[in-house]
Amino acid sequence: MANIKDVAERAGVSVTTVSRVLNNRGYIGKETRKKVEEAMAEMNYSPNQIARALQKSQSYILGMIVPDSNHPFFSELIKYVEMYANEKNYKILICNSLDQPEKEARYLNMLSENRVDGIIMCSHTLDVDAYKQVSFPIVTFDRIISNQFPYVACDNFRGGELATEHLIELGCKSLLHISGPLKLDLLANRRADAFKLSCMKHNVHYEVIEGSNDNLTFEYFNNLIKNKISENLPKYDGVFCSNDIVAYALYLFATENGIKVPEQLKIVGYDYHSFTRMLQTPKLTTISQPTNRLGKVLSSTIINMIENKDKDTINNTVVDVKLIKGQTT
Amino acid sequence: MANIKDVAERAGVSVTTVSRVLNNRGYIGKETRKKVEEAMAEMNYSPNQIARALQKSQSYILGMIVPDSNHPFFSELIKYVEMYANEKNYKILICNSLDQPEKEARYLNMLSENRVDGIIMCSHTLDVDAYKQVSFPIVTFDRIISNQFPYVACDNFRGGELATEHLIELGCKSLLHISGPLKLDLLANRRADAFKLSCMKHNVHYEVIEGSNDNLTFEYFNNLIKNKISENLPKYDGVFCSNDIVAYALYLFATENGIKVPEQLKIVGYDYHSFTRMLQTPKLTTISQPTNRLGKVLSSTIINMIENKDKDTINNTVVDVKLIKGQTT
Structure with missing residues (x-):
């Protein structure tokens, strides 16, 4: 050459x-x-960009660690992050943690060794301590690590409130929330907080059942419903699900077992990603997280940090969500 | 540091x-x-891996150009490519061409400047000439560029044959194939070749309607069906679709218009990706392309080329497909 x-x-x-x-x-x-x-x-x-990267100590490469790049929410987020990063001449290295702490730690280490310019962290199984020694820019999605690292999140509290108030307005008297894992201090937990508070405020009976983050598949949620929820399902007239895949699995389980949706049971999901938008039977009632906007903000936040445009300020961004009315409420 | x-x-x-x-x-x-x-x-x-990369002229980075990383087929393929590449210590840079030749060319150039070790090319809008000046390893998915570049493909001909023979065995007398774009010499076109040959062999009336590759969305296929197919749909008793998204759109259009599936119209899709597997109403009859196996072979082919393990042989790989019987036939 x-x-x-x-x-x-x-x-x-x-x-x-x-x-x-x-x-x-x-x-x-x-x-x-x-x-x-x-x-x-x-x-x-x-x-030779590698030689130039070494000279400038800049690689124009961003690492992006996600639980599963094949999950419809993350797959869509990756697309928009890549699109906006590309406009600024940055490239995206994709890492699948599969929600395993060892894999997540190994990727953090690998990205550091490869001198990426920054990391977009969307997988959260490690404790906050693991980030203390990181010496380059990180932006997190939906998690507060410390005030050294900015985060980008959807307004999870508002999302939980919108979903719960919608169910209560429609007359529900006994609500269930199927949450994500609550043990790590993730911003998504605020959906459950808002659910509980809205129920208390309106004097509505409620319960919360916790899902794991080890597995975001249809099969996992199908089993969760069969093993942990099925017997008690007739007790509830409304369920707020923390994602659209569990909402779809619940809808199918209910209709197969003679429970009419939405007449006897109302269901609200969360995400409104490509799977939900494509699904026609049923069109789910859900909370929309705008991946386009999230991708743009994640890209611009990390690039601004790298290029030192915001030296003295850490900008956290909270993106609005909205209720999409479908056929399940 | x-x-x-x-x-x-x-x-x-x-x-x-x-x-x-x-x-x-x-x-x-x-x-x-x-x-x-x-x-x-x-x-x-x-x-500092960048310094080592420069010294060794190896970056351990693979570029992967796809039409749309959010499409359920490519999103799944990316996951498995990344998984297997990671086992061999390679990282994946993701590039979305959005099926635009200029973007595809710009990415090829950008990856070359960044001295990736090799490229996995899954987007095919450029002419074969564009690859002549490329001086590093490339493996293509589903396309033959020249005998300098190995390809990995599913057995598209066999897939087309399985789908068509299945429809004919079930008694169909007038078949339609909704194909991908036929103007570029892509291996996926062999699905259409096999469709035509199987129809001829069994003396079954057939037609082919060509889709574009500019757009793989549900909305695009929905419009294609309304504008190009709807009026003539009663002429056919079986349709072989080149992907599951168009198959789903066709199923919805037919049932909304009083055409009973599978009694009056039988539908076979193609892909069996995460969307199809999650979809329960209907469970589509389709041809399964094993993304797990494809991802493994794409990774190992490019890594073998980079590490010069197969200096003298170019190994093309053709992966088997199979028919998944659902409720639409």
């Missing part, structure tokens, strides 16, 4: 001149620039 | 010794190794 010396020779100029053209630095005559660019094109020269 | 000199000083050894420990090269006494490793741990030292 041609190097910078070959290009200089072909163009009849010095290596310094070629370097100036490449880095767009210092004065270069129009004619000279043209000669250099032609020589680069003729020789199929592409500047 | 601590560098190799700091580690050497702390451990009381030479830089060469630390380097030997890092690269596992040359004889190192057990005691010395322990001292160096302790010093690295104490100083939170992580070797």
Whole structure:
């Protein structure tokens, strides 16, 4: 492969001149620039970004750690993060933690060794301590690590409130919330907080059943419903689910067991990702998290940190959610 | 951040010794190794992989260009490619071409500048000529570029044959195939070839309607059905769709318009990705492309090329498909 010396020779100029053209630095005559660019094109020269990264200590690579890049929510988030990062010339390295702390720790370490410019952290199985030694920019999705790291989140409390108030307005008297894992201090837990508070405020009976984060699949939630919820399901007239996959599994279980949705049981989901939007029977009532907006803010936050545009301020961003009325309420 | 000199000083050894420990090269006494490793741990030292990449001319990064990382087929493929690549210590850079030739070309160029070790090419809007100047390993999914580049594909011909023969065995007399774009010479076109040949062999009337690859969304296929297929739909008693999203859209259109599936119209899809597996009404009859196996073979093919394990042979891999019987036939 041609190097910078070959290009200089072909163009009849010095290596310094070629370097100036490449880095767009210092004065270069129009004619000279043209000669250099032609020589680069003729020789199929592409500047070695790795060498430049080393020189500038910048790789223009962002690591993004997600629980599962195939989950419809994260798959959509990755798409938008990549789209906006690409506009700013950054690339995205994808890492699947599969919600295993060892994998998450190994990826953090690997990304640090590879000198990524920053990390977008969407997988949360490690304790906050694990982040103390990290010496480069991190932005988290839906989790507060410390006031050193900005976070981007949807308004989880508002989401929980919207869902619960909707069920209560429709006349529900006994509500269930199927939550995510509550043991780690995640912002998504505020959905459960808002659920409880709204129920108390309106004097509505409620219960919470906790799901795990080891597994976000349809099969997992199907089993959860069969083993932990099925017997007591007739006790409730409304269920607020922490994601659309469990909402869909619950809808199917109810209708298969002769419980009419929404007449006897009202169901609200959470996410409104590509699966939910494509699903036509039923159209789920759900809370929409705008992945497009989230992706844009995650990208711009980490890039601003890297480029030191916000040296003195840590900007956390909370993105609005809304209720999408479907056929399950 | 601590560098190799700091580690050497702390451990009381030479830089060469630390380097030997890092690269596992040359004889190192057990005691010395322990001292160096302790010093690295104490100083939170992580070797600079970018510097090592430059020295070794290897980045351990693979580029993966897909039309849309949020499409359920590619999202699943990415997950498995990443999983297997990670076992071999490689990382995956994700690029969404959105099926735009300019974006695809820009990504090819960007990945080349960043000295990725190789590219897994799953987006195919560029002509074969665009690949002539590429000087590093590329493996393609479902496309033959030239005999310099290996491909990994599912057995598209067999898939088309299985789907069509299934419809004919069930008594269909007039078949439609909704294909992908046929203008580029893609291996997926063999599904249409097999469809036509099977129909001819059994003397069954057939037609083919071509979809575009600009858009793989439910909305696109919904409009395609309304604008190009709806009027003539009663002419057919079986449709072989080139993906599960169009199959689902067709099922919904038919049932909404009083056409009974499968009694009056039988539908076979293609892919059996996470959306299809999660969808319960209806369970689609479809052809399964095993993304797990495809991801493993794509990873191992490109890594073998990079590590020169198969210097003299280009290994193309064709992965088996199978018919999944659902409720739409």
